[in-house]
Amino acid sequence: MDNLKVLIVGANGQIGKHLVSFIQDSDRLEARAMIRNQEQASFFENLGAETVVVDLEGDIESIAKAAEGVDAIVFTAGSGPHTGKDKTIMVDLDGAVKTIEAAKVAGVKRFIMISSFDTRREAILAASPSFAPYVVAKYYADEWLRGTDLDYTIIHPGALTNDEGTNLIQAGFDLEIGEIPREDVASVIVASLENDITIGKEFQVLGGTKAVNDAIQSI
Amino acid sequence: MDNLKVLIVGANGQIGKHLVSFIQDSDRLEARAMIRNQEQASFFENLGAETVVVDLEGDIESIAKAAEGVDAIVFTAGSGPHTGKDKTIMVDLDGAVKTIEAAKVAGVKRFIMISSFDTRREAILAASPSFAPYVVAKYYADEWLRGTDLDYTIIHPGALTNDEGTNLIQAGFDLEIGEIPREDVASVIVASLENDITIGKEFQVLGGTKAVNDAIQSI
Numbered sequence: 001m002d003n004l005k006v007l008i009v010g011a012n013g014q015i016g017k018h019l020v021s022f023i024q025d026s027d028r029l030e031a032r033a034m035i036r037n038q039e040q041a042s043f044f045e046n047l048g049a050e051t052v053v054v055d056l057e058g059d060i061e062s063i064a065k066a067a068e069g070v071d072a073i074v075f076t077a078g079s080g081p082h083t084g085k086d087k088t089i090m091v092d093l094d095g096a097v098k099t100i101e102a103a104k105v106a107g108v109k110r111f112i113m114i115s116s117f118d119t120r121r122e123a124i125l126a127a128s129p130s131f132a133p134y135v136v137a138k139y140y141a142d143e144w145l146r147g148t149d150l151d152y153t154i155i156h157p158g159a160l161t162n163d164e165g166t167n168l169i170q171a172g173f174d175l176e177i178g179e180i181p182r183e184d185v186a187s188v189i190v191a192s193l194e195n196d197i198t199i200g201k202e203f204q205v206l207g208g209t210k211a212v213n214d215a216i217q218s219i
Numbered sequence: 220m221d222n223l224k225v226l227i228v229g230a231n232g233q234i235g236k237h238l239v240s241f242i243q244d245s246d247r248l249e250a251r252a253m254i255r256n257q258e259q260a261s262f263f264e265n266l267g268a269e270t271v272v273v274d275l276e277g278d279i280e281s282i283a284k285a286a287e288g289v290d291a292i293v294f295t296a297g298s299g300p301h302t303g304k305d306k307t308i309m310v311d312l313d314g315a316v317k318t319i320e321a322a323k324v325a326g327v328k329r330f331i332m333i334s335s336f337d338t339r340r341e342a343i344l345a346a347s348p349s350f351a352p353y354v355v356a357k358y359y360a361d362e363w364l365r366g367t368d369l370d371y372t373i374i375h376p377g378a379l380t381n382d383e384g385t386n387l388i389q390a391g392f393d394l395e396i397g398e399i400p401r402e403d404v405a406s407v408i409v410a411s412l413e414n415d416i417t418i419g420k421e422f423q424v425l426g427g428t429k430a431v432n433d434a435i436q437s438i
Contacts, residue, residue, distance in 0.1 A: 059344055085304030089352040093308075093359070094343070124313070125278055133308040140312070140359055 003030040006193060007070040007108075009056065009063070009099050010077025012040045014162070015114065018186035019074065020049050029193060034066050056095040063102035072110035074189055075099050088137045096141035103150060110199075111150045112192055114185070115142050117158050117177055117204060142202075153192045154202035157185045170208025171215040178206040191216045222249040225412060226289040226327075228275065228282070228318050229296025231259045233381070234333065237405035238295065239268050248412060253285050275314040282321035291329035293408055294318050307356045315360035322369060329418075330369045331411055333404065334361050336377050336396055336423060361421075372411045373421030376404045389427025390434040397425040410435045 006023055010016045011033035023031040024047045033044040033051045041051045052066040056077055067073055075096050079087035096113065103111050117123075119139040127135045145152050158180045165183030188205050191212045192198040203219045210218075225242055229235045230252035242250040243266045252263040252270045260270045271285040275296055286292055294315050315332065322330050336342075338358040346354045364371050377399045384402030407424050410431045411417040422438045429437075 060340070085308060086348070086352045089304060089308050089312075089355050094355045121279070129305070133305045136308050136313045 003028055004072060004193065005030045005032060005070045007032045007034055007052075007067050007073045009034045009073060009075045009095075011035055011044060011051075013076055013078060015076045015160075015182045015185050015189075017043065018165070018183045019076065019189055020044055021047055022186050022190045024049055026190065026194075029190070032066070032070060034063075056098070057090050060098045060101045060105060063099055064105035067102055067106035067108050070106075070108055072112065072193055073099060073103050073108050074112045074114070074193075076114040076189070078114070085133050088133050092134065093137035093140050097144045100141075100145055100148060100150065104148070109151045110193075111145065111148075111152045112189055113142065113145055113152060113154045114189070115154050115156050115202070117156050119156070151199045153198040153200075155185070155188060155192065156202065156204040157188075158204065158206040160185065166207065167212050168207065168209055169205050169212055169215050170210060171203045171205045171219050173202075173204055175204045175206055180205055180207045184212070187212045188216070222247055223291060223412065224249045224251060224289045226251045226253055226271075226286050226292045228253045228292060228294045228314075230254055230263060230270075232295055232297060234295045234379075234401045234404050234408075236262065237384075237402045238293065238408055239263055240266055241405050241409045242412075243268055245409065245413075248409070251285070251289060253282075275317070276309050279317045279320045279324060282318055283324035286321055286325035286327050289325075289327055291331065291412055292318065292322050292327050293331045293333070293412075295333040295408070297333070304352050307352050311353060312356035312359050316363045319360075319364055319367060319369065323367070328370045329412075330364065330367075330371045331408055332361065332364055332371060332373045333408070334373050334375045334421070336375050338375070370415075370418045372417040372419075374404070374407055374411065375421065375423040376407075377423065377425040379404065385426065386431050387426065387428055388424050388431055388434050389429060390422045390424050390438050392421075392423055394423045394425055399424055399426045403431070406431045407435070 012035050020031045023029040031049040033049050044051045054062050054066045079091040116138045119142050124135045158178045160182050161179050163181040165181050231254050239250045239252050242248040250268040252268050263270045273281050273285045335357045338361050343354050377397045379401050380398050382400040384400050
């Protein structure tokens with residue numbers, strides 16, 4: 001069987017870099033890194049990954065072109081909660097939705113969304129005024145994806161750290177907020193790509209005590 | 220027949236104030252002004268309009284409660300394109316969607332959305348970086364409304380001015396951008412409330428040469 005080819009949108013982010021590296025190490029997966037400009041390419045080329053330069057603030061067609069021939073798309077681009085709110089709406093919301101629409105155009109069924117820990121209405125109301133717009137952006141992106149017939153998985157990671165990955169997590173829903181290393185989020189994405197049991201599901205992930213693959217099986 | 224009672228969300232805005240005033244002058248309509256705080260009430264009380272104090276950044280239930288017993292809702296709240304982008308996403312997008320959801324909860328079928336002149340994808344791409352987030356917010360609010368089974372009308376006014384109303388407009392689609400006085404937008408809203416031909420439709424409005432009621436008939 002051919003390797004599964006995966007387009008990583010937001011490859012140059014911290015989760016994205018771990019992810020491309022894990023994918024290139026995998027026997028079954030292959031990465032195409034979507035980046036904003038050519039200067040970001042060498043990191044991925046050194047890993048033997050394809051790169052494609054696309055502006056996420058551009059049109060759906062350019063993203064669809066970048067997605068041609070891939071088997072899955074991972075959206076892990078994020079302006080993050082602390083960038084200007086113009087980027088929150090242009091990237092975290094509209095960039096995500098355009099990527100979902102591009103998946104449809106390119107005929108790519110499998111879609112993995114990296115959301116935030118809690119994007120429910122209650123979480124918007126509970127968020128601080130400076131964090132709430134980010135939660136709203138992720139809420140609408142998640143809602144848009146749920147409304148499609150794509151084979152989606154929505155991953156809701158806890159507070160991200162740069163700690164080394166442990167490959168030990170807990171996965172579920174209605175968890176108490178906690179931390180998780182970005183490297184372990186990347187492992188969860190790989191495990192989701194390799195386990196079709198995650199299709200049509202969404203779950204929170206935190207650092208924990210279960211091996212990633214076991215935790216994923218029981219969601 | 221009893222008068223049609225209309226909840227105006229964003230009553231204290233410039234269009235909102237003209238609108239409440241026109242509605243109170245009408246033989247067939249009656250206004251309930253939704254405002255952010257009690258200090259804004261006297262303007263509307265002097266017009267003989269009901270007021271209800273609700274924070275649009277609060278929950279759907281408070282908006283639904285404000286909408287109890289009305290026959291129509293007009294959403295004309297707007298942080299405007301020049302406020303902070305946090306308000307763009309919290310008010311122009313999420314405030315609008317919460318109002319739509321509140322209409323469903325309260326069983327109010329008729330919904331009039333004051334959008335911006337062009338909220339299509341092409342308009343997002345063509346917008347300046349500082350204006351684009353506002354267009355994106357209005358795009359998602361309009362899309363959300365189109366996806367409901369409410370009796371909606373989406374009005375797309377041109378560049379708003381504070382000129383005195385002329386009651387002369389042009390209405391249509393794919394118009395070249397131009398100006399329209401806020402007072403005339405308020406007249407268009409009243410005409411839409413009074414003409415069920417506008418249900419399920421959306422149109423652009425600019426200053427023009429046709430009387431508002433005639434222009435509305437031909438959309």
